[in-house]
Amino acid sequence: MPRENDLVARNVRRFRLERGMSLGELARRSGLSKQTLSKIEQGAGNPTVETLALLGSALDVPARRLLTEWGTPVYVQRHDEGEWSDGAHWSERPLDETYGSGYVRTLVLRLERGANAPETIAPHAAGTLHHLYVITGKLRTGPLNEPVDLSAGDFVRFPGDVPHHHVCLSDRVVAHMVTTLPQLRRFRPIVTNGLAPSG
Numbered sequence: 001m002p003r004e005n006d007l008v009a010r011n012v013r014r015f016r017l018e019r020g021m022s023l024g025e026l027a028r029r030s031g032l033s034k035q036t037l038s039k040i041e042q043g044a045g046n047p048t049v050e051t052l053a054l055l056g057s058a059l060d061v062p063a064r065r066l067l068t069e070w071g072t073p074v075y076v077q078r079h080d081e082g083e084w085s086d087g088a089h090w091s092e093r094p095l096d097e098t099y100g101s102g103y104v105r106t107l108v109l110r111l112e113r114g115a116n117a118p119e120t121i122a123p124h125a126a127g128t129l130h131h132l133y134v135i136t137g138k139l140r141t142g143p144l145n146e147p148v149d150l151s152a153g154d155f156v157r158f159p160g161d162v163p164h165h166h167v168c169l170s171d172r173v174v175a176h177m178v179t180t181l182p183q184l185r186r187f188r189p190i191v192t193n194g195l196a197p198s199g
């Protein structure tokens with residue numbers, strides 16, 4: 001089956017499980033049969049645009065997110081691969097684009113060779129992504145099973161919900177890092193003292 005079907009299968013299952021939603025509940029919300037949904041989650045279905053729209057509405061995500069790789073791949077942009085566009089008073093180089101909204105943390109990261117730093121950084125919450133641009137120096141970073149070596153001007157996006165690390169390969173490194181975590185709407189009410197809040 002086409003790769004897109006596998007992508008839809010992963011995303012539908014991931015979003016459904018993150019919402020604590022059973023296959024039956026998703027069927028009820030989308031108006032699709034459980035058999036159809038089961039085939040889609042197995043990558044054996046061939047969903048139409050209308051089916052994707054129904055699934056997106058039921059999962060409370062834009063349909064395009066069902067066709068977007070989300071939170072798993074490592075994406076690298078080397079310093080000579082970026083494209084600059086000139087404005088009236090500045091030039092800009094787009095680094096990456098992700099969909100959705102939620103928690104965003106921006107920081108400047110400074111590392112020195114041999115400094116005491118944790119060899120392994122524990123996984124953050126599910127869906128966390130790190131977006132890192134090297135300003136000066138050389139750095140090895142990313143998931144432990146898929147590290148990448150970067151130089152000044154290189155950019156990488158990698159999942160932060162797996163064990164990862166930063167290793168300084170030069171005397172010093174300065175990098176700009178943005179951490180994003182999607183904010184997903186809860187479907188189940190919060191229960192307090194056995195009572196569900198109204199509304």
